[in-house]
Amino acid sequence: MHRVRSAFDAILAVYRRSRLTVRGLIALAVAVVTVGGALLVLAVTSEDVVRHNGMSSEDQSWLQSVVSHRTAWLVDLARSMTNVGAAGVLAVLAVVAAVLLWWRGARVPVIWRNSRRRHRNRGGGTAVASAT
Numbered sequence: 001m002h003r004v005r006s007a008f009d010a011i012l013a014v015y016r017r018s019r020l021t022v023r024g025l026i027a028l029a030v031a032v033v034t035v036g037g038a039l040l041v042l043a044v045t046s047e048d049v050v051r052h053n054g055m056s057s058e059d060q061s062w063l064q065s066v067v068s069h070r071t072a073w074l075v076d077l078a079r080s081m082t083n084v085g086a087a088g089v090l091a092v093l094a095v096v097a098a099v100l101l102w103w104r105g106a107r108v109p110v111i112w113r114n115s116r117r118r119h120r121n122r123g124g125g126t127a128v129a130s131a132t
Contacts, residue, residue, distance in 0.1 A: 020028065083089065 015025065
């Protein structure tokens, strides 16, 4: 019981030092669980691939099942969604978003790195300005 009490006290001390709100603490916990779950899935999948057991031994039967049950419209939809994520499409969307923000007069932070000369003369680092 003493260990549980000391562990609880340690967690409480970290909570107080972090100055997180309850909402921030919940967000942190969700992030930790998400990253932990992703790492677990990666580890299990990697182990299956390395040892050639698990799903890798049944890949052909799964592939055959998926191929025999798919429809043409679903394949076309999947290709279209893949193409939406292409670099060219995303670049055009980024330019359109930037033009719309500029046109509406939105103040957007612009971040750039100072040159070495500016770094020596003014203390340098990363500067933040507003683009209008």
